[in-house]
Amino acid sequence: MTTSDALRYTRISTHGSGTIPAAGFGTLIPDPLATKQATKAALEAGFRHLDCAERYRNEEAVGDAMREAFEEGTLQRRDLFVTTKLWNTNHRPERVKPAFDASRRRLQVDTIDCYIIHTPFAFRPGDEQDPRDERGRVIYDSGVTLAQTWQAMERLVDDGHCRSIGLSDITVEKLREIVAIARIRPAMVQVESHPYLPEWDLLDFCREHGIVLQAFAALGHAMEPSVLQDPVITAIAQRVHKTPAQVALAWAVQRGTAFLTTSTKPQRIRESFDISALPEDSMEEIRDRITTSVRFNAVVETGVPGFIPRAK
Template sequence: CHCSTTLHCFSFFYLSTPKGNAYESVKVAIEAGYRHIDGALVYYNEHEVGQAIREKIADGTVKREDIFYCGKLWNTFHPPELVRPALEKTLKTLQMDYIDLYIVEMPTAFKPGDTFYPRDENGKYIYHDTDLCATWEALEACKDAGLVKSLGVSNFNKRQLELILNKPGLKHKPVSNQVECHPYFTQPKLLEYCRQKDIVIVGYSPLGTSRDASWVNLKCPPLLEDELLVSVAKKYNKTSAQVALRFNVQRGVVVIPKSFSPNRIKENFQIFDFSLTKDEMEAIETLNKNIRYVELLMWSDHPEYPFHDEY
């Protein structure tokens, strides 16, 4: 899949990781055929990701134009004057001249400063006035300057997308919206809205998530143990994870599974040698519970918290 020409591809998703994990995993992924790498300044590992990409370019495995790198603008960099410096920091850390996609990680602005998660003396998060249109205009200037090929957003609801799409003088529309998406949370209304607007949905947590109660909604049962996914997997001699990924890819959703296991990284890529039938697709769609694993409730009092809206 040539990610320089299309977003409909397979990719990698990284949260903050132990030293060396990202470096090794990205090399394994590129060797396995992955070309879309999903990163962020706040994952604290862009230096490792950049090193792995450079080494795979140097040894002839890929060219720079084969790699599709997505970076993210964090909440503390929303003021327009901070947008380009944030992107330039990512470029410097990766040691790249440009990235392929730069997205607003959350619609929720935090107080700018030295920390990514600013809190007051009572431990409460310190928010910042949000002007998504002003932030977007600063991103458009970065694209015009050649620092990034395409612009997108993440965790935006329909209202927030419309703020950007209806902005007077819009030069570059969002090409993608990265949101939670999997068989237990299929996002039918947001997916349809984005299709109409020619915005690609990139699905994070496509296999569900870890069971870490500090940030995951444990009311939602483990996705990969679902009886239907397990039985469909058995039919194709695949895993329930491969079926969950195939389901999203077949409905035009880009998937970004996170893994540090070389075997799982390779396994997650092996979903292009089978197809789900129409009946199977419809059956898996009925699994939708409309429950998020990733609710981010710690920020639910932010004026731009995106998940109060239906979609």
């Protein structure tokens, strides 16, 4: 890992020759206009890693924000690391490249820095993103394996418009299976991770194989129990004169992971980028004194994204 004087500019090396900006801005924002405005605010704040997805249905808005920044001369394409994702209904090998090319067109870029399989679960292929049977159950696709989808992803890198590939919402056991058969190893895996779900085993495996672990829901997604109200986090925040959110994001980068954060509020976006290194004793406190263990998103079990409030 290479770190400049400011933690916010950290870039993490992959097993290849590239590096990935640790601070990432997620674009899971329902309204396209809000998506465009938030993306522009993120770029102005200093974020240089944008995380997108076919599933979010707003790639055009992200593309518009990037294009305007390029036209204004404030940024060049090489300044940005752009990630987007293959949705579950496009796992069959013949559907991978058309889905990838469609994302490129919507994002208005010639190359994608990292193309990620959104979940390891294949859904029935077709235009319906969330296929369900008459009883409301997800219709899965048993006609394709994750290994076959991965091989199609590898061919995207061969073709030259995709710089790297990765996986999301994956367990360490499933990641081991892909690494074992991969001709081109994942550059990045994206999973829920925060002080209540540190995923140390997965992080150790990623380090061993030169894979970047990127944490989504790095602040706990405003769920209960609240990461940002944890007494260990709030006490550290008071000591270092930062917000609890800034403490949690600094912890993510200092332990060697990238993170994603999302907001539509410019002030909150700037705050999320304005992180500083924590004292080592604070890092140890978070690791040793926080004992709460919670996964907020059950997508790793079903392939269906979504944060479900816990019963009280």
